[in-house]
Amino acid sequence: MPACEAQPSGFAAIDWSKPWFAPFAGRGRRWQQAALTGYEALLAEMNADAREMRQSTGRGERLAFIAQDDLPPGAAYEAHIASTGCVPTRHNLHDFFNASMWFAFPRIKAALNARQSAAIDTLGVGPTRGGVRDTLTLFDENALLFASADPALSAALRGFDWQTLLVARRDAWGASCEVRCFGHALLEKLMTPFKACTGHAWIVEVPDGYFEWNATRRDAWLDESVAEALLNTDTLSSRMFAPLPVLGVPGWWPENEAPAFYDDASVFRAGRRAR
Structure with a gap:
């Protein structure tokens, strides 16, 4: 072969x-x-x-x-x-x-x-x-698009505040924030999901009416908005991403229904910012 x-x-x-x-x-x-x-x-x-x-x-x-x-x-x-x-x-x-x-x-x-x-x-x-090509490659291979209509949720993701983002504000998922997988290497890894599988989230602040749109319109808006940012941002670096363990996304993995799922500090890390 x-x-x-x-x-x-x-x-x-x-x-x-x-x-x-x-x-x-x-x-x-x-x-x-x-x-x-x-x-x-x-x-x-x-x-x-x-x-x-x-x-x-x-x-x-x-x-x-x-x-x-x-x-x-x-x-x-x-x-x-x-x-x-x-x-x-x-x-x-x-x-x-x-x-x-x-x-x-x-x-x-x-x-x-x-x-x-x-x-x-x-x-x-x-x-x-x-640096620029490395960032573009990281996006292409491993990016998640994190769409958020609530700045507090975006701040929780940037700040590694998993308890707020994934437990206390769990009901906000699908109503004030959501994720799309983009990176093709990430999708390949998710053929055999594992708890530590982590994507690089590109945070997109979306308009108030975004979550009233159907999926096709939301994807088209994300496509245009993110493309414009990639073309018009002079300095691109890996610091523009926030790590997000994919199986922690509410509704994406049965085991994360239990709050104790997020107690695993080897996966849901405090991050450099907190330390």
Whole structure:
């Protein structure tokens, strides 16, 4: 089996009922069946959707998905996407979830690609990415979007105040705050969830009426708002994220119904700020 090929059981194991996968289930189930058929079938399904959506990459090139082996030798991944619109894609879960985000949050993906390719144009491809590219990569791989209409909840997340955010204000989830998984490496890790699995939350302050909107409108607003922030924030750093253990999100894991779940200080840490 070529290196780019995944074991079919990997794709078969995706449980679309899980809250971190559920928002992407509509397209995801169809792609899953294509992936189980084979590599070419998956690329064909992705490209059919790309043609229908007329999605563009960071420099306005029309989005398409190509086999990893079609990436020219020596070409930088992000620069190639920006200049051609073609996303090198392997037949594995990591790239499956990456491609999914081009449809779930297309503006955010295009903004990340635009900033990455601009940094490559300026600095070239060296032994290290540099601070800005590291932050963009962290976002792309491991970000959660934490949407909050209550500044107190955002402050609790930034301050590692887990008791306020996840226990005392538990009823606020779905009414004043919510989370969307974005990072494709994070989604891959959540194939086999574990208590310490932690995402990097990008906090988005949302308007008062946000939680009265349907999921499609909320996602579109997040997509536009976060993309604009990524494009227009001059200094990007990892300090802009707040760690959030994913299985601690209320309603996302049965064991967190018990308040004692959050007493595990090895997972729900006090953090540097508190210390």
